[in-house]
């Protein structure tokens with residue numbers, strides 16, 4: 001029998017989607033909960049007393065009432081190569097890319113630097129309770145190898161792809177339609193489905209790809225339909241105007257992708273803030289997902305994502321840091337920013353909805369609901385244990401909370417990596 005670990009304490013449980021119905025029907029906290037881990041998977045979830053009896057051989061670990069046992073956080077849109085330029089001052093999207101991002105991404109032409117940044121990035125995000133990310137790499141194929149290898153070394157589930165750009169970027173950061181196709185294809189053969197890895201075909205965004213490159217990547221996706229496809233959509237108004245100039249025949253920004261076979265159920269569109277009604281209709285019809293990047297959207301000055309409107313259309317929505325456009329590696333901080341943007345739009349999100357978005361919601365956008373994102377029997381054993389009194393400021397609010405949701409909300413709003421008591425990856429405590 002596989003080695004068993006019985007983890008007891010308050011557990012976060014999902015029974016449905018809290019974005020399309022009352023959150024109370026979809027999310028609950030079992031204060032006397034328990035999870036059994038065996039062989040990298042969740043063998044059972046239930047009440048502590050019952051599982052102690054059912055698994056008498058298991059090694060027992062208890063987290064007190066001041067904790068919440070959550071699925072590991074899933075960050076649905078990041079740029080690991082931007083780790084070292086996070087929090088760069090004063091630019092909006094296009095200038096931010098040209099002045100900060102592209103020079104740093106150029107440095108990853110050195111495989112040793114890419115490996116060092118990949119390791120640093122995964123260690124930082126694990127320390128913040130994030131067990132899976134969907135990352136853009138750079139145009140260098142070895143930058144994708146570096147992240148896939150670093151994730152495999154840590155036993156982590158990972159989604160990533162080589163970023164493709166063949167125009168409007170420095171010479172050193174340009175591939176071609178053909179090399180983007182060839183290099184992405186050989187990375188798919190090397191990594192897609194290897195261990196816990198998923199490959200995402202990754203055109204950066206329409207301004208940095210020629211129609212020929214988008215066409216080549218659409219063809220590649222058609223040949224590998226079980227891969228994901230990730231890109232950016234309608235983040236800033238200047239960007240949208242630029243797309244209109246570059247693609248005069250397109251009906252809208254989404255159409256630049258749609259015309260080249262890059263819109264479909266396994267497509268994931270980051271930001272998606274300034275959408276036209278037709279774009280929303282097409283996203284809803286095709287089953288594509290969008291990702292909310294709230295700290296990035298305020299930091300780069302992009303706009304206020306319409307969570308309530310898109311969720312009401314049953315569009316799968318994930319949550320993401322978008323580092324280094326985002327200003328934090330922390331999904332707690334990211335949930336807080338999503339709450340604040342909801343307030344600015346008159347639709348505050350409940351703590352239960354925020355936690356769901358940061359776990360099951362993001363996992364759904366990555367088509368990984370059967371692997372990660374929930375405490376459910378059969379899923380992979382990735383857990384984040386939240387300490388609900390991690391600082392003096394949070395502890396005094398916790399002490400004054402009238403129920404556990406009030407306490408959880410204080411940690412969402414004020415917490416950071418100090419609130420991550422433990423992280424379990426693939427059944428192993430890190």
Ligand code: GUN
Nearest residue numbers: 079204205232296322325
């Ligand atoms: N649009 C195209 N590339 C990027 C990027 O690296 N970050 C963000 N936030 N938006 C982008």
Ligand code: ZN
Nearest residue numbers: 077079270322
């Ligand atoms: Zn991005």
